Amino acid sequence: MLTLDKIYHAAFVLKNVARKTDLIKATKLSNKCELYLKTENLQETGSFKLRGAYYKISQLTEEEKSRGIIACSAGNHAQGVAMAASQNGIKAIICMPDGAPISKIEATKQLGADIRLVKGAYDDAYAEAIRIQEETGATFIHPFNDNEVIAGQGTIGLEILDEIEDLDAIVVPIGGGGLISGIAYAVKHLNPNIKIYGVQAAGSASMYESKIAGHPVMLESAATFADGIAVKQPGDITFDIVEKYVDKIVTVSEDEIAAAILALIEKQKVIAEGAGAVAVTAVMFDKLPLEGRKVACIVSGGNIDVNILNRVITRGLVTSGRNANLTIALSDKPGQLQQVAEIIARCGGNVVAVHHDRADANMAITSCFLKIALETRDHAQIDEIKNELSKEGFTIVTERV
Structure with a gap:
């Protein structure tokens, strides 16, 4: 079970592993609210995923570690798992969609993992990882639907509250829901008055649709260049936490995400990938009731493929x-x-x-x-x-x- 104590324990385990990223004031992105950016794009692996992956692996038994680990990822979880496995001397196999950015694939290889490219999207890579896990007996490290992984991500919420006591809202990207589940659980237990808002790409809005339906739903496709949140179906654990602790979920378009990436580069000198920019996108395009409030946005990752950055910037210029x-x-x-x-x-x-x-x-x-x-x-x-x-x-x- 996820508990506040487990999130605090994760913070203790991660204190010499995950960087306590800066929370910077972003005066140029919104004139309607007092906006701060939690810069998880500045983690060593370029995203928050290191937190959950490392904490999960740290809690494995020696017998589980000896069998090796397997994971599936569009790229950021892959790097977190690979880094954690390398530091703990554990063999890691990671299944990635064949359309994952080359930069993420190569970065994961450099961290020592055995990469298996799978045709299709994240969910196809997940199915292949489960097949290999059953075949080899390796320990599966889920990217979001796991209490230890969620606890690791929840340490971000603790760090935000340590810096800003009078915060009104936190805006968080959603793919499978691990990040927002951890943050929402931690923050709502410590200060239930703070609003927790989730943001998804409109072409991959599985948690948004699940919240409407009242149960996890499977999308036919996950179509977005924000590959880090291209998940067809949220987890049952994350869905339950989101149902209980998240106040609202909104969606943003591809053009809006591109405009936010451009604004982050130009106005804040911050590099964000598509998934990392969606929270800022929701603020910039007035998707949430934030006027006059003190707001923190999670910039969850900065691993954008340089091969598409020029196209994203061009689209952002057109949109703006x-x-x-x-x-x-x-x-x-x-x-x-x-x-x-x-x-x-x-x-x-x-x-x-x-x-x-x-x-x-x-x-x-x-x-x-x-x-x-x-x-x-x-x-x-x-x-x-x-x-x-x-x-x-x-x-x-x-x-x-």
Whole structure:
């Protein structure tokens, strides 16, 4: 059973293993609440998962350790298990989805684990790990549905309360529910007045849907670039704790997550992966009743694949109104491009690419489409540019903002 004593014991075990991460004030991300970031992305393995994995492994018997351990993970739990196993001299096999970020796969290999890539998502890797566990007798280290793992994650809640006594709310990412279960259990037992809010990616909202249904449900798919929380079904242990101690769960879109990652980089100099940014996303996009409150957001991980970081930043720029693409119908005659450029410059926009299309079958032979990529300040500036172009008689055919 999970108890507060077990969470305190986990804190004792982890004091020389897990970093007591900084809780930093984030004045530039919200003007509606007093926001703090719990920077678990700065753990040695790049995420909070080290806490639960290490504490669970520390509680195994010598006989269990001798049989080796097996785990399944999209990447962060894998690194926590691999590091803990290496430090305790235990053989570790870890099943990972074949679509897991290469950076997470390689980091786990470097920590000494035997990696088995499994076609599909996290739940497919889980099924393969269970099969291997039954075949080999290894000890399975569940990423979230385990009381010792949950206790390890709950130490984050203790650390937050040690730093901010008058906190109003904590916002936490949810995949399978281990992180929010540990934090909610610890915090609600010490200060039941603090609100605990969970956030999921809309394309992988298994706990959100389970809370509505009143029991754990299995999604048909878990579609999100936030691979750390792409879980089709929450655990029964975590679901019960969430039902009892979590006040509300909301969802955020892929575009909103990308915008939050960009904001964290640009405004706070913090690198977060998709799963690590969803709590901040919910605050930035006003998904929760937080106005005038003192709020802590868990930045749960920073292991974002550099191969997709550029695409995420680009999507974030578009979502926040920093990039825009306009298609303008023109009469194909001299001076039109100059006039369009002057209007955009007058409004303060910056043209970064121009394509003159005379071949589109949907326009008159004497016309053309001018496709322009812009750098802009925000959505209001995009609207200003469009309005000024319209006033000057130009027709905007399509725009993508």
